[in-house]
Amino acid sequence: MKLRLHRYDDDIIKDLGLAFAFTNSERNALGCPKKWHFIYREELSSKRTSGAFAWGIAWHMLMEDLFNYWKEYDKVIYYNDPFFDSCFEKIEQYLEEEEIDPEEVLPDMRIALEGYLHRFGDIFSQFKVLEVEVPLRYPISDFKGRPFKTHLYLDEYEDRLEIAQTLSDNMIDVTMPFWVVGRADAIVQSRVTKEIFVFDHKTTGSINRFLSTCEVDPQLNSYACMLEWEKKHGSLQQYKHNKIGGIIYGMTSSGSTSLPKKLKNGTFSKAKSNKTPSWLYKKTVGDDESYSEHIMNLYDKVDMLWHCREWYPVDINSIKRWKMESYGIARRLGDMYRILALFKNSDTWVTPRVPICKTTGYCQFKQICISDNELMRSYFKKEKRIYWSK
Numbered sequence: 001m002k003l004r005l006h007r008y009d010d011d012i013i014k015d016l017g018l019a020f021a022f023t024n025s026e027r028n029a030l031g032c033p034k035k036w037h038f039i040y041r042e043e044l045s046s047k048r049t050s051g052a053f054a055w056g057i058a059w060h061m062l063m064e065d066l067f068n069y070w071k072e073y074d075k076v077i078y079y080n081d082p083f084f085d086s087c088f089e090k091i092e093q094y095l096e097e098e099e100i101d102p103e104e105v106l107p108d109m110r111i112a113l114e115g116y117l118h119r120f121g122d123i124f125s126q127f128k129v130l131e132v133e134v135p136l137r138y139p140i141s142d143f144k145g146r147p148f149k150t151h152l153y154l155d156e157y158e159d160r161l162e163i164a165q166t167l168s169d170n171m172i173d174v175t176m177p178f179w180v181v182g183r184a185d186a187i188v189q190s191r192v193t194k195e196i197f198v199f200d201h202k203t204t205g206s207i208n209r210f211l212s213t214c215e216v217d218p219q220l221n222s223y224a225c226m227l228e229w230e231k232k233h234g235s236l237q238q239y240k241h242n243k244i245g246g247i248i249y250g251m252t253s254s255g256s257t258s259l260p261k262k263l264k265n266g267t268f269s270k271a272k273s274n275k276t277p278s279w280l281y282k283k284t285v286g287d288d289e290s291y292s293e294h295i296m297n298l299y300d301k302v303d304m305l306w307h308c309r310e311w312y313p314v315d316i317n318s319i320k321r322w323k324m325e326s327y328g329i330a331r332r333l334g335d336m337y338r339i340l341a342l343f344k345n346s347d348t349w350v351t352p353r354v355p356i357c358k359t360t361g362y363c364q365f366k367q368i369c370i371s372d373n374e375l376m377r378s379y380f381k382k383e384k385r386i387y388w389s390k
């Protein structure tokens, strides 16, 4: 029997077999039980991809190609290299499929790529790319370090097993181990210390806002634990002698950049309020020395609003806490999936929470959360999250 997990079509995940696996996304969705219910119990997802989400996916596609290039050739590449033509074609096709006008995305993305390579294209001074798009696993264990297993009710069909939605004749009771799984955008190695790092691409509307919240991001410790496990027991044993340094977040703003303003006297504005990044400013003014100091200022103070790289070291105490929390999350998920199969009327799970919800504006389920009716539900599709088959 193979584990079939949404977005994880990797052999090492499928080969977990009759096991339950959850991701950081499922863990985060538990912050609102109603949202978790919509995604993981009812298996709903929005039919329309938001512009910000599509930008993030497109940027990941571009970075995947770029990091694969670095992995293979380990040399500098410029933003206007023909190598990127096929990447942008793939992105254009993806955006068209999502019914998003490529012209609203691609020009900004080309400028973002130029800035990214301007700031971080010098890979030789820092790290070497070892792996790209790597699935990672970690088996949940209890307080005594014993593998955690619990039972779930599954519906048995001819060709597959699914989480039971309600009491039925084909329901079976199966005890299974629990795993956390994730995907590292890349694994990179410091050229100086030889330590290895998980590299994660992030896109955000505001890098400053992202930086103020990511220290508590459970992804930091989950990546470290999963990488450690893969190194010792799993698919990355070729790196077993390399110490894990931590996580690197490569953050990119999805915002639009503006060119420097031309003043009436023919010069370009040096106003601080104008957030033109240095590479665009330089491109506009050319080699005119009178702007050199201003360009250096922009490099120091403005460029990081568009591209920023943060290194987070691994902290042993946080990792221990994450392991215990994950054990708690696994137990809670087991209980929830079981109770919901026995609980005839799951409406209680979807009673309005909006009065206490602080994130309504950002939640993709806000329409059906506020007014749950057929019309609102027509904006969502069903997407199988987890099942088991041959």
Ligand code: SF4
Pocket (backbone or CB within 6 Å): 032, 034, 035, 353, 354, 357, 358, 359, 360, 363, 364, 365, 366, 369, 370
């Ligand atoms: S709108 Fe708020 S209460 Fe409703 S599902 Fe989303 S996060 Fe939960």
